[in-house]
Amino acid sequence: MAYSDKVIDHYENPRNVGKLDADSANVGTGMVGAPACGDVMRLQIQVDDNGVIEDAKFKTYGCGSAIASSSLVTEMVKGKTLDEAAAIKNMEIVEELALPPVKIHCSVLAEDAIAAAIADIRAKQDKKAESAA
């Protein structure tokens, strides 16, 4: 299978690889996929006091398209509010990376990872609000 230049670029020079402190109150972690299915993505986002995503990190086990999708997503979410990030659709990833049909599930997984990371941080924020109340 031939990969698009953008997939190869993200694969060879992945952006924002790494780990944030999952226990930190302003970090949301989303881990989606399963090893048995051949891909697992871990996306972490860190929000500032204004609720804007100031940093994002990922690690992905999966094919080149899965790695490229998650790398791209870390770039896309930075500077966005949680609501804006939640609005990112998998087709934007498909188009940007020119993914073939057999690889669309990689973009779906990346969208799921954003949703999971946002859900995690919102749960933390709710808990904080509760204990403050």
Add this chain to the structure above:
Amino acid sequence: MGTLNIPVYLDYSATTPVDERVAKAMMDCLTVQGNFGNPASRSHVFGWKAEDAVKEARANVAKLIGADPKEIVWTSGATESDNLAIKGAAHFNAKKGKHIITVKTEHKAVLDTCRQLEREGFEVTYLDPQDNGLVDITKLADAIREDTTLVSVMHVNNEIGVIQDIAAIGALTRSKKILFHVDAAQSPGKVAIDVDAMNVDLMSLCAHKAYGPKGIGALYVRRKPRVRIEAQIHGGGHERGMRSGTLATHQIVGMGECFRIAHEEMEEENIRIEKMRDRLWDGLKDMEEVYLNGDLEQRIPGNMNISFNFVEGESLMMSLKDIAVSSGSACTSDSLEPSYVLRALGRNDELAHSSLRFTLGRFSTMEEVDFTVKEVRKAVEHLRDLSPLWDMYKDGIDLDTVQWAAH
């Protein structure tokens, strides 16, 4: 020899380049100056010359497997041979019984042919191999029924290179008077074959895994005791009625020549290839969480199938852009299932997704092996740095206890 050819070809079990000597022999059978006649033309010298060339090739193929030349039926390749053997034997013996036994790790040409027979009303037992890939003879014996007419077991597995004990299976099937078909597409030139000593009744062969051309194969059909099969392709009654169609002289000559070379050079070549294979494994086996798939002893010299845990096979191949290997990971094919062969060995899906098959051959060099070791180590390290599973493993988390969201 002794050079590094980039990209490095380490996919000899997929196909091999045609040996120069074979290509030369084939080219002599094409043009007006060459041996272009129809081997079935009985009325002139062009036909006779072509027939002689086919006869010589038939003898070379027969010699490598210890058969009589009259027992060789030319086909288009191992897939057709498997179809002809299994459907042909099943149909011919349908009145005696409609039960067939095969193994889950067989090639698709055997498995899908069996599936077709199931649709036609036959019953098929698909045996699980042991963890090392080998068939348990006791389990096979237990699966035999009154109405079993055919057992089909491959000689050398295409993915993991393990060699089944064909002689032991043959002794069993012969004693039970059941036909025994062997898919030996991967065997010629790699492991000795003797159809008599092994009690094989039908054997599928092809040229392109043994430095011959694609598009030509053969089916060995035993004459004593006579094995009868129903033809699947009808026409001019070529090949004693078992497979009609004008004989492709150049292809057949190519197969004969590559089998002749295999017979002469097999021993020496295997020693050379095994040294390279061992060097490859020695260069990789000290890495953490690296597993060899399939038995190391009962295995052809050129095959290494390795799982690199926590690294996905397709991305690993993407990293190894200067090395041609294949992956048991499904993402490479249209289906998204990981290798059914590795799963049949009891490997979990993760390890099946993380596997690469390296197959060495006649034109491989030590320099290429050393280059491969270096590149693989680099790629695995890079991808583990990217892998959340590797992180978790390093943090001491048992991945089996994690609740994954399967998708």
